[in-house]
Amino acid sequence: MAVVGFDGATKRHGITVNSFTSVSLEPPLVLVSIARSTRAHDELAGRPFTVNVLGAEQVALALHFAGKPGLASDEEPLWVEGPTAPRLTRPLAYFECTPWAAYDGGDHTLYLGEVLDFGYRSGDALAFQGGRFTALREDQLGVDDLL
Ligand SMILES: Cc1cc2nc3c(=O)[nH]c(=O)nc-3n(C[C@H](O)[C@H](O)[C@H](O)COP(=O)(O)O)c2cc1C
Numbered sequence: 001m002a003v004v005g006f007d008g009a010t011k012r013h014g015i016t017v018n019s020f021t022s023v024s025l026e027p028p029l030v031l032v033s034i035a036r037s038t039r040a041h042d043e044l045a046g047r048p049f050t051v052n053v054l055g056a057e058q059v060a061l062a063l064h065f066a067g068k069p070g071l072a073s074d075e076e077p078l079w080v081e082g083p084t085a086p087r088l089t090r091p092l093a094y095f096e097c098t099p100w101a102a103y104d105g106g107d108h109t110l111y112l113g114e115v116l117d118f119g120y121r122s123g124d125a126l127a128f129q130g131g132r133f134t135a136l137r138e139d140q141l142g143v144d145d146l147l
Helices: 040-044 059-066
Strands: 002-006 011-018 021-024 031-033 049-053 093-105 109-119 125-129 132-137
Touching: 002 031, 002 040, 011 031, 011 040, 011 059, 031 040, 031 049, 031 093, 040 109, 049 109, 059 125
Parallel strands: none
Antiparallel strands: 002 011, 002 049, 021 031, 031 109, 049 093, 093 109, 125 132
């Protein structure tokens, strides 16, 4: 699970997505698929964005940025200013992206971003499978084996 963050014309957007995937290594490209029905859809065109991969304990953030009650009213989601776009304060991983291309995806648009920077911390990942949130254990992610 991830939250796409960016500054639109008049407001900051955060949108929960399950449709985050890697596309290319050279250049490094990732994509998110954004529904045309969302407020974020038109605003994201041509704008830099971050992809914030959520930790297993961040279900409240996933719900909040899906437009559902999740965060306590006194608990505002915290953004930090990145060089290209805002990112969440403590995601499991983040990718800073500059817009690369956008493709028609039916009632969604596939937004590709070129990764300018990334970071990650240790921890379990939040996933959404079979209609429910679940955790991907860090020792099953195999990150250390890949890097
Ligand atoms: C588990 C989960 C996965 C989601 N994945 C996507 C996605 O990949 N793309 C998308 O456009 N919306 C996705 N959504 C829905 C958006 O998060 C939701 O429509 C959001 O409130 C739109 O915000 P906006 O209209 O303010 O831009 C998902 C929601 C949930 C709960």
